[in-house]
Amino acid sequence: xxxxxxxxxxxxxxxxxxxxxxxxxxxxxxxxxxxxxxxxxxxxxxxxxxxxxxxxxxxxxxxxxxxxxxxxxxxxxxxxxxxxxxxxxxxxxxxxxxxxxxxxxxxxxxxxxxxxxxxxxxxxxxxxxxxxxxxxxxxxxxxxxxxxxxxxxxxxxxxxxxxxxxxxx
Numbered sequence: 001x002x003x004x005x006x007x008x009x010x011x012x013x014x015x016x017x018x019x020x021x022x023x024x025x026x027x028x029x030x031x032x033x034x035x036x037x038x039x040x041x042x043x044x045x046x047x048x049x050x051x052x053x054x055x056x057x058x059x060x061x062x063x064x065x066x067x068x069x070x071x072x073x074x075x076x077x078x079x080x081x082x083x084x085x086x087x088x089x090x091x092x093x094x095x096x097x098x099x100x101x102x103x104x105x106x107x108x109x110x111x112x113x114x115x116x117x118x119x120x121x122x123x124x125x126x127x128x129x130x131x132x133x134x135x136x137x138x139x140x141x142x143x144x145x146x147x148x149x150x151x152x153x154x155x156x157x158x159x160x161x162x163x164x165x166x167x168x169x
Contacts, residue, residue, distance in 0.1 A: 036062040038152040044077070044089060046144035047137040052092045052100070056135040060152035063131055064095065068159050069124045071095050073134040075152040079107035079114040079143065087140035089116075089147055093154075095124035095132035107147060124156075132156060 038060045047055040059075055073093045079086075086108035093101030101120030108114060124132060132154055138147045 033155060033157045034062055034064065035153065035155040036060065038149075041078075041148040041150045042152070043145045044136045044138050044147040044149055046139070046141045049137075052094055052135050056092075056137045057149070058133050058135050059091070059149035060134045060154050061131050062154035062156050064124060064126045064129055064156055066129045067126060069095070069126060069132070069156040070121065070159055071098070071101070071124055071132045071154065071156045072119065072121050073101065073132075073152070073154045074117065074119045075134060075136075075149045076115065076117050077105065077107065077136070078148050078150060079109055080146040080148075081109050081111070081114065083109040083114075083143045083146040085109075085140055085142050086113075087138045087143040087147060089118070089136055089138055091118055091120060091134055091136040093120040093122050093132065093134050095122055096126040096128070096130035098122040098124040123159075 042057060042059045044057045047053060049055055060073065071093060077089045086106060088104055088106050090104040099122055101122035103118040103120040105116040105118055107116060134152060134154060136149055138144065
């Protein structure tokens with residue numbers, strides 16, 4: 001009987017340790033990270049809106065559990081050699097209760113000018129959880145859907161008690 005109790009106690013303790021590890025790994029315990037990687041490529045559409053709007057292309061997302069997060073996004077943007085002109089690609093990293101992360105680059109349809117890496121970061125306080133998204137647009141109507149985001153990744157690292165402020169210099 002004593003061996004059976006010891007076995008049950010060991011299993012219960014092991015299960016509790018595993019539950020704590022899982023909770024901490026997904027941000028519920030104040031530490032850990034979550035990530036999402038978008039395989040393949042996503043077409044980037046033209047939008048005349050200069051701020052993120054539904055017409056912008058969502059090239060990657062990550063689901064944020066309740067907590068505070070430092071969110072980093074990275075993508076590789078390309079422009080098809082069939083594109084008639086060069087264009088700018090603008091991307092915003094959008095997350096709950098955060099300042100927008102911004103990155104942009106110029107692309108041309110010629111080799112060596114048609115591929116660039118973009119990265120953006122932000123800090124998010126997500127008391128109800130939420131989604132962080134990297135949204136992009138091309139600013140040239142002629143190049144609509146001829147630019148692509150590839151190898152997109154969003155990684156959110158849990159941090160204690162973040163706050164954000166906007167300093168106008």
